[in-house]
Amino acid sequence: MNRFAVFDLDDTLVDSTGAVDRWFIELTEQRNLGAAGLDFLRAEQQRPVTPRESFQAIIDRFGFSETPDELRSIFLERVPLLSRTFDGVLDNLRELRARGWRTALLTNGTALDQQPKMRDGLAELFDVVCFADDEPMRKPHPEIFRLVADRADAGLDGAWMIGDSLEYDIAGAAAVGMSTIWISGGRPLPKGEPVPGQVVASVAEAFPLLHAAG
Numbered sequence: 001m002n003r004f005a006v007f008d009l010d011d012t013l014v015d016s017t018g019a020v021d022r023w024f025i026e027l028t029e030q031r032n033l034g035a036a037g038l039d040f041l042r043a044e045q046q047r048p049v050t051p052r053e054s055f056q057a058i059i060d061r062f063g064f065s066e067t068p069d070e071l072r073s074i075f076l077e078r079v080p081l082l083s084r085t086f087d088g089v090l091d092n093l094r095e096l097r098a099r100g101w102r103t104a105l106l107t108n109g110t111a112l113d114q115q116p117k118m119r120d121g122l123a124e125l126f127d128v129v130c131f132a133d134d135e136p137m138r139k140p141h142p143e144i145f146r147l148v149a150d151r152a153d154a155g156l157d158g159a160w161m162i163g164d165s166l167e168y169d170i171a172g173a174a175a176v177g178m179s180t181i182w183i184s185g186g187r188p189l190p191k192g193e194p195v196p197g198q199v200v201a202s203v204a205e206a207f208p209l210l211h212a213a214g
Helices: 016-031 034-046 051-062 068-082 089-098 111-117 142-151 166-174 203-213
Strands: 004-007 102-107 128-131 160-163 179-183 198-200
Touching (some): 016 034, 016 068, 034 051, 089 102, 128 142, 160 166, 160 203, 166 179, 179 203
Parallel strands (some): 004 160, 160 179
16 A cells, blocks of 8 residues: 555645635625625636636726736735645645554645745645646656656655646546545536545545544
């Protein structure tokens, strides 16, 4: 049994989607946008456009003085600080390590963007922390999983990947022989590929599966 577990960060260990909504609420209160304004921001988040187009739409709707790049800078500064580690994550990671597991964090994004989300001792609970956008490749490229395993002095065969993205986490990890746990967040599993090894609603449900496997 390979007691090596690799975790994604955003919406796996940390509530990043919730942090975006908290920023919307903060922005609404600061600029007196009202309930209708908050509804607009939440709807805009779901629109299939580029971030720049979305920020421009917000500026046009409310008459903000910022440019899209300036509003995006505010967003990038505040959202990591509004993110929260999901309940039980810290204690469960400590228990996993106490049982002899090696752990790694593998997240797309840069250290500059992602480190502010890793508070309350989260960063210290991993043997390896890898910010893929600071590396030559990012998830789902097979080499980023191999790089993390090498740095952790661990193998990938039978190791575990836990994440919320079927494309980046599950497909990428399965391609290098890892076992996978998909954090669905309540989403139904789409038909077709990739197919995760296990499906749980939240990361709290993933830890008992790891304990049973190990």
